[in-house]
Amino acid sequence: MSSLDKTIEQLRAALSASPDNIALRQHLAETLLQAGYGEEAEAQFRDALKLSPGSTELLIGLANCYFQQSKNSHAMVIVEDLISSRDTPAAAHLLHARLLIRRNDIKFAVAEYEQAIDMDESLRDEALENHLGIAPDDESTSNEELVDGRLRAGGAAGSPIDASEKPTIDFTGVGGMDELKEEIRLKIIYPLQHVDMYEAYGKTIGGGIMMYGPPGCGKTHLARATAGEINADFISVGINEVLDMWIGQSEHNLHEYFETARRRSPCVLFFDEVDALGASRTDMRTSAGRQMINQFLAELDGAQSSNEGVLVLAATNAPWSVDSAFRRPGRFDRILFVPPPDSPARAAITRIMLKGKPCDNVDHEMAAQKMEGFSGADIMAVVDLTIEEKLQIAMKKGRPEPITTRDIIAAAKSLKPSTREWFASARNYARFANASGLYDDVLKYLGEA
Secondary structure (H helix, E strand, O other), rough: OHHHHHHHHHHHHHHHHHOOHHHHHHHHHHHHOOOHHHHHHHHHHHHHHOOOOOOOOHHHHHHHHHOOOOOOHHHHHHHHHHHHHOOOHHHHHHHHHHHHHOOOOOOHHHHHHHHHHHHOOOOOOOHHHHHOOOOOOOOOOOOHHHHHHHHHHHOOOOOOOOOOOOOOHHHHOOOHHHHHHHHHHHHHHHHOOOOOHHOOOOOOOOEEEEEEOOOOOOHHHHHHHHHHOOOOOOEEEOOHHOOOOOOHHHHHHHHHHHHHHOOOEEEEEEOHHHHHEEEOOHHHHHHHHHHHHHHHHHHHHHOOOOOOOEEEEEEOOOHHHOOOHHOOOOEEEEEEEEOOHHHHHHHHHHHHHHHHEOOOOOHHHHHHHHOOOOOHHHHHHHHHHHHHHHHHHHHOOOOOEOOHHHHHHHHHHHHOOHHHHHHHHHHHHHHHHHOOOOHHHHHHHHHOO
């Protein structure tokens, strides 16, 4: 056990004796974050904020947790709220700069970084300055000019890595989601299986589906299983693999991914966190972001190259942040809500996750009923916790102990569904920003339609 892990154990023990000690809980959260335990740190910061709502330090800590876990939109909401106040802490400006880099908004990131170090010189970060193109010792050239010069010159970044794969899972490895699977079959799978019939009607093979819903409900897993179902190549594209600080490089990276998918047709091209790549242009501060979105739209349209056989899937937790142009027919013309799994799906997921593990007549249906509102990731956490508990017992007894229904239910009671926070935000959009009916499925799920 490392010294940092020992410190964490000591802090946990101290906190169990004094659970309302805000400073102690904050110290534990910061130590967990330093050790890379982002999710646990996030939970501690949340608990601390319940004791001290509105604490700036705790809010920045929570935003840093989001940043470490690449929950960029969550972090940005907190940071933008903090920098809109009069007494903005320097740490908020620094984190804002880091978030803006992920959005490829370099000029504004430079301004925010300089604001941070003007307020607190100790926050200076040489690696970040190099990334931003800031040379503090070069007085003959302003920071803005230097960044602009490097941007105009172009970066050294090469073409995106060809990271295609052949998934080993198909729809049998996805618990539940029957309606979603059928939508994907109609849009993607049947055209490949019945080429002649689709050609007779002049229907091309390809197109896009955007999936939205709470995090952890299987959007990425479903996309990979779709490729496995048709034995197609699968290319997963993250925002960090597209966005680049050099002008024009982000568009080039995006084009290269589409070109790779076209060469490997049939191919499933999957964009995770598509709201970061296709944010609403009305919210953009710079033309560089708009150009990247225009490039994305052009690639979806197949303006210069045919997208025949290129099946584009995208996932987002924030569909309200995606530019409406992406929803035009021929682009992402199917917008599918991916809700938390229902009871039969939860039972199926639990059954899949427990396959091959020592079990004693587990009643999966009964266990599923105790996990109402749990995402697939939450159910995985329940199973992991159950296994950890059984391992502790097995180590003491010296033999494996089978998992029972009672064990799973006990683990489920100790966890809360992570989807509640997402639905709190989605409900507002579904009620007050739903002129197109895009979020009707959310209202139906909530029983408010």
